[in-house]
Amino acid sequence: MAINLSPQMAKIILHFNPFIRFKVMCRGYSEDLDNFTELVWKDDGDLDFFDQETYPQFQLWYI
Numbered sequence: 001m002a003i004n005l006s007p008q009m010a011k012i013i014l015h016f017n018p019f020i021r022f023k024v025m026c027r028g029y030s031e032d033l034d035n036f037t038e039l040v041w042k043d044d045g046d047l048d049f050f051d052q053e054t055y056p057q058f059q060l061w062y063i
Contacts, residue, residue, distance in 0.1 A: 001062040007049035010058035014041050027057040036061075 005013065005024070014024040026047075029037035036059060039047070049055065 003060045005058040005060050007052075007055070007058060010039075010060075011049045013060060014039050015045065017041075021063050023061045023063055025059045025061050026055055027059075028055045 002025075010024050010026070013022070017024065024039045025036035026039050026044075027033060027036050029039070033056070036057075047055070049058070
């Protein structure tokens with residue numbers, strides 16, 4: 001199950017996500033425009049979530 005997220009909501013959920021079964025995913029991470037990559041706050045907290053050209057889509061996945 002995937003839910004599209006705005007960049008602001010993706011950043012908030014990634015920062016405060018207490019749920020292990022929910023993953024914030026990003027299309028465009030490391031120039032991979034075909035696949036989604038899981039984000040982790042410790043590594044990706046400084047990501048420019050509002051750069052629509054580099055990071056065009058965020059989703060919340062239930063695993």
